[in-house]
Amino acid sequence: MKKWLELELPAEAGWHDTVSAEMFALGCTGITEKEERLLAVFEDTDSRALIEAVASRIRRYRPDFEARAIKINIIPAENWNENWKAHFKPFRLGKHVVVRPDWESATLREGDIELIITPKMAFGTGHHETTRLILRLLEAYDLENKKVLDAGTGSGILAIYAARRGAAGVTAFDNDPEAMENAAENGLINGVQNNIRWLTGDIGVVPAEAYDLIVANINRNVLLEIAGKLSAYAARGGTLILSGLLLTDERTVLTAYRERGWRPCGREEEGEWLALKFKWQEGEK
Template sequence: MEVAVRVLPEGLEPIASIFEDLGTGGVLIEDPTLIARYKDEPGDTQVVSALISGQGDLPVVKGYLPVDERLPERLDNLKLLLDNLFLEQRPEISTSELPETNWATAWQAYYKPVAVGEKLVVKPSWEDYCSEDGRVVIELDPGMAFGSGTHATTTLCMQLLERHLKGGEVVIDVGTGSGILAAAAAKLGASKVMAVDNDPVAVRVARENMVLNNIQEVVKVFEGNLLQVVTGLADLIVANIIADVIINLTKDVPRVLVPGGKFIASGIIKDREKDVQRALKETGFTVLEVKREGEWAAIVSILGE
């Protein structure tokens, strides 16, 4: 649900704060004064004209709320909080329900095949692509799950999988999301891959992506929390999550990793890299390699050396 509040300029910041407290996660502010400044600037004049014509005289603060059982209560709270602002002019509220499909698929127009490392290319399932340089193609429809091949933490993992997988290994992908790293491991020669995620949507998406790549017999996707549902031993574990979760996960990794097995951990912001390395060493790992890109780091460690 898009909730728009038309208000005098002095009400913009207070109303933005109210939206934040309601759980919108952010706001959109359309200010006719700012928009009008772009009239004479180079750019898309049709877009600017459309914004100006539909704007009116007052700025608008827009927030977005899920249509669920809490929506009526949130809207009532919004109206009450707006009444308590005591602005010179009463804010005007309007709402409109947006089709979910617009949010779910609009990004597809900007998602194109991405070459990663020396061997891999990630191809959206709806795009045509012919691999002319011998790269291994991963078909992917990430849907609402994380992992499209464009984020630095994902590409770091894929590059490290390229380097450290020799073929025939058993691999565990923790927090698989769209299944992109599990698919990469299978395409690079892993004999068996166990992919785990605690989000049922991600589990469904990952299973669909394994079928897209015809590797559903190699990759099995499970719903569960980290390594709790995993049995047996792996030669390599990959986890693209966040630093705090990796630090906790490190304690359980030795249970399912063969001696001399490798652990690739990514999703680590550079300020937490030392914390993760410390946790790895305390658990019996030796750091072999750290690969960085921008603000992110991925660490390869080996158990027992």
């Protein structure tokens, strides 16, 4: 059975978001904050190489950081899942979205949308600031009869939300086969399996179609890498929402996307995290 590596590293409260972003950029699948430490989970790999890569990232901000300050534990997959079950309780995400695991019930208010997520290997339960930021922008967007592309879908939470809001068709992709298996399961639990097309791979697996809305909650490096490719899927006047960004990434990302025909038209921030909204300005598909 698949194993996971849990890295425990020091991170003072003011550095949590910055260090978290670097961990996600290295492929981290989930982070838990513990006062002045972070627990970051990675797929089983060369532990020495991973520790050095993590230390190198942290030295960008703390030049004196030493790799020996990082502790490492091996976690069997079933233990990780049981830990999530013990701590994942229903919670409110945005104004009208309630997220819960399938073994819990939730109290709903009038107008609420309930999303049921099975949190396998922390592919995105909605707890992170970046998901909350995208949801704030999406709640104000009319999704009825819109075509939606969800890049790096993880647990599928954003794709499922779009389908529940009446999107005409949703395409969601991720390069992690286990994440896609989890996302498809979540789509089935939420009754939207026929409204979402799940694709495994990078953006190249997406058919050449025009989308009214593109959402991508990934990380700065990947968002810069796929900036030109995302533009190829934009409908005229289409909307793009990006997250997985730190406030310090804003200028670089804005420049990259402006150069490819996107006009900034909105933003949300929480702590050190940022989401950006754009409108497509070029051509007609």
